Amino acid sequence: MSLSNVAVNLQAQDWQAVCSRQDLVAQSGVVVWFEGRQVALFYLPEQDTPVFAVDNQDPRSGANVIGRGLVGHLKGELVVAAPLYKQHFRLSDGRCLEDSQQALQVWPVRIRGEQVEIGLA
């Protein structure tokens, strides 16, 4: 279900450029300001989906720190570990592996030429 959700989102009609490819850091995250929200962009150049966009706010601490988390691969899923309490969120759909009550919003995101674009929901 989450997969089809992602697929639908990637069909977003309107895309907005948020930063350049050069701003991304491979195997790691950076944060962009996007329409009043903080969005963390994770860049994994060798993956089929090379860039992911998730909410920068950690629901547990309330701090805006997700973009500074460590990226990893757990049980077949790409995840980010929240830096303060180390809970893991799936990059694909923002679900928390340890706590079903926590989730991060995700955005459709793509790289067009040198631009990184976020899709408007």
Added chain:
Amino acid sequence: MNAATTIAQREKLIIVGNGMVGHHCVEQLIERGALSRYELRVFGEERQRAYDRVHLSEYFSGSCAETLALGTAGLYAGHGVNLHLGEAVIQIDRERRQVLTSAGRYAYDQLILATGSYPFVPPIEGCEGASRLVYRTLDDLDAIRAAATDARRGVVVGGGLLGLEAANALKSLGLEAHVVEFAPRLMPVQLDAEGGAALRAQIEALGVGVHLSRATQSVVAGEDYRYRMNFEGGEFLETDLIVFSAGIRPQDALGRSSGLEVAARGGVVIDSACRSSDPHIYAIGECASWNGSVFGLVAPGYSMARNVAAALAGENAASFTGADMSTKLKLLGVDVGSIGDAHGATSGARSYRFIDEASSAYRRLVVDASGKRVLGAVLVGDNSYYDTLLQYVQNGIALPVDPAALILPQTAGAPTLGADALPDSATICSCHNVSKGAICTAIDNGCGELGQLKQQTKACTGCGGCAALLKQVFEHELIARGVSVDKSLCEHFAYTRQELYALVRVEGILSFEEMLARHGRGHVGCDICKPTVGSILASCWNQPIMDPSLVPLQDTNDTFMANMQKNGTYSVVPRIPAGEITPEKLIVIGQVAKKYDLYTKITGGQRIDLFGAQLHELPAIWSELIEAGFETGHAYGKSTRTVKSCVGSTWCRYGVQDSVQMALTIEDRYKGLRSPHKLKFAVSGCTRECAEAQSKDIGVIATEKGWNLYICGNGGMRPRHAELFATDLDDAGLIRLIDRVLMFYIRTADKLQRTSVWRESLEGGLDYLKQVIIDDSLGLGAELEAQMQLVVDRYECEWANALKDPQKLKRFRTFVNDQRPDPGVHFVRERGQRRPIAAAELHLIPTTEEVL
């Protein structure tokens, strides 16, 4: 057997009493299939179904009747057991084999009395209502709570086990609690005089009044409180309520009225099969008297219940042969343990005693005349000795050469009784009589999980006191069965940290990608293996951690070379070697803190921590600090932190060596060293030890002739005194040994293992470590020193390195597409500095403006 006919012919079984023991008997009957032979009816006088009386005081600290209840609500009905609550049995008609209750008559073929006991209240003039409360049932507790509503002070009469529980209950109701005991000491049954004194001191320190050798003669109206208790000899104590807990009496009224034999000191007399003088009537638990004794603990009651249930189920029932009255309790938060012959009453018995008047701890070990067996023990203040001592007593295990070690403060060298030393017959859980053998059988039958083991064997589901021992036995047995305890670092590497270290070193691996490709799984890794491998690479090769291939490996603090705090801002700690700093540098720190409005605090390691910097501010802050000559303090890394020192012989009239100079030498040498966990050092200039070196990973203390080296100490959560490793070393000799110890630790320790834990896990202990490091028994000395020298030679301040490289600074942006700071960070001012706003305060401040 034909089920249809047996149901038609089922005999009638009645249990009178639905307390802990009565309930356990029902459970046992169900479990043993006895309900195919008997139609069971249970009468309980109380309104509530059976509940856990052992943990009654929790009723005042959050537990409700339902959480204290035993078994699930539907258990009885689900098995066709008729439960009559709030229906007291008034009489037993033995001739007609019927019981008479307030609601009717019920026939029985077999009857089990499990009526328990009632609190004994001595006849005292003037006692009534709130001056005559007892502590036994949930209704009693409701009455105490009601009486406590506008009370300030409460007294418990009785300083035994239950009395102290009751005092705890009064305390948790917010009353000033007092205990009045007739005997000259607390817990006279379980403790000896010294144990009682130690317990008294601890309890008084908790604010509970203790009044010994007091006999209450009358209770009259008080002046300052509701009542005045007049004691023999003219003294008095005023109080708003009185709870009596002066002992229990067997509830044997039904036995007496129906003419069953009753013991002189009360209790329905039973034989070893728990049968009363009427062969159709059993008695179990506290209402029964076996061999002249009534057993006021739950474990013997359970064992009677088990035996009777087994007999009724047609099994070969065990005989009741008395009970071990050993107890382990936490009374008012104080550990109290009493095992076997605690008073040393056995002829020829001798005792070892440990008395610590400073912290009011007391331990006594009673051994037999031959000095070969433990007879009993008394513990006050620390029950960690209990399990081992109990096993010695119950299993007749021969004493170690130095028996006193069993009760001396535990150090690394003290002998502990491992799980393998216990015979199969050893009782692990005495509540449910589960032996080590039963646990092994369960494991052999495929039970591989601790929770499952508890469910299957019931071990540790009574009082819970055997939890630690059960876990120990479980793990030991798993390992003994060759069940591999998986030591893989994570799902990407099937190696331990030590094995990965060897691979990096032997194969000269320089990057995580190389490591993952050669020895791991997948292409990404995770937040366990990436920092671990990153740390090993740094320990071995000491490349700048901000090099592109290393950046994604570091945990966030290492990545940004600062310590993330709860609101996502960072703290910055410049290195202040040996805690020595010039006024000029102090001023710079002050100026930087002022400019960026950073909260400043002195750390325990003699440095200054600057809090509240946002990500994008870090490079600017560091360029100013580096300009003034500071270097990074590595407060964010698993690495060398600080070398604390006293002023030593330069200033101090007692100092014998220049401790500051030595601290500077050490800090300069090992700064930037990455290790399995953080490393703290200290150097003291004389034996007075003002730098607290014995609580550090590496501690150095000056002597007249040179330096003494202490290793593997720790403060923090699990304090450990460092151990003296070598004495009277010269400067070069000291550094050589530290080089070797640290590199050996880096090479052999587990991930995130401090030196203290590493040292304790080393087989062969300190002697082995001395052989390797001092005597060079493995021939590693030169190699370890060379490895350390490589790391030292490659040292470079990480912040200075990062500031030179625009690519590395790219990451220090709060937003890569916007200049604004994080609008989610809010501060308030407190005591002249700013601090993060608390969540509760946030709604009061809608903007990012500071509140003054």
